[in-house]
Amino acid sequence: DTGVSQDPRHKITKRGQNVTFRCDPISEHNRLYWYRQTLGQGPEFLTYFQNEAQLEKSRLLSDRFSAERPKGSFSTLEIQRTEQGDSAMYLCASSLGDRGIHEQFFGPGTRLTVL
Amino acid sequence: GQQLNQSPQSMFIQEGEDVSMNCTSSSIFNTWLWYKQDPGEGPVLLIALYKAGELTSNGRLTAQFGITRKDSFLNISASIPSDVGIYFCAGHWYDMRFGAGTRLTVKP
Numbered sequence: 001d002t003g004v005s006q007d008p009r010h011k012i013t014k015r016g017q018n019v020t021f022r023c024d025p026i027s028e029h030n031r032l033y034w035y036r037q038t039l040g041q042g043p044e045f046l047t048y049f050q051n052e053a054q055l056e057k058s059r060l061l062s063d064r065f066s067a068e069r070p071k072g073s074f075s076t077l078e079i080q081r082t083e084q085g086d087s088a089m090y091l092c093a094s095s096l097g098d099r100g101i102h103e104q105f106f107g108p109g110t111r112l113t114v115l
Numbered sequence: 116g117q118q119l120n121q122s123p124q125s126m127f128i129q130e131g132e133d134v135s136m137n138c139t140s141s142s143i144f145n146t147w148l149w150y151k152q153d154p155g156e157g158p159v160l161l162i163a164l165y166k167a168g169e170l171t172s173n174g175r176l177t178a179q180f181g182i183t184r185k186d187s188f189l190n191i192s193a194s195i196p197s198d199v200g201i202y203f204c205a206g207h208w209y210d211m212r213f214g215a216g217t218r219l220t221v222k223p
Binding site: 109 | 119145160203
């Protein structure tokens with residue numbers, strides 16, 4: 001399977017704990033995106049990378065959130081001191097990054113539940 | 116927050132019927148995309164549109180990029196039970212914005 005993969009698929013944690021999610025994009029894709037999706041809503045943009053450079057961050061991405069893509073391949077999203085409001089589906093997507101091509105392909109998501 | 120208005124919010128139709136949903140925005144976009152999402156899964160890309168006025172088909176699905184660049188619609192013809200899911204429109208300018216989705220239920 002050469003699609004976008006995410007790990008873990010589900011994570012249950014207690015408030016105040018730190019969590020880290022991983023995303024492996026489609027191998028030839030330069031751009032990688034993180035989104036958050038809550039029930040009844042569409043995905044909301046968090047941040048994106050062009051290769052290893054983090055080019056944009058949404059205001060939704062508080063100081064407790066950090067994302068990395070150290071070698072321009074896989075990416076991690078860490079949430080520190082989780083809060084109940086962080087409970088959501090965290091989606092990763094990747095795209096070729098070619099100029100004018102904006103088709104993003106999504107992974108299956110990581111569903112986070114903060115107790 | 117969301118800048119796209121997607122309607123209807125939900126649809127209940129009989130198998131074999133045609134479906135139409137649309138998305139409007141106060142802003143222009145250079146790309147419109149339509150995705151389908153099943154419960155517990157990520158969105159799957161159905162159709163991408165790049166030019167105002169463009170009409171594109173993918174099997175029983177047809178989508179159009181509005182002339183004003185502020186709207187798009189998706190039609191599904193002859194619906195089948197596996198069409199059930201949530202359909203999202205997305206518009207791209209500097210970043211991607213998603214609608215809140217149209218939940219489609221198909222009765223056999």
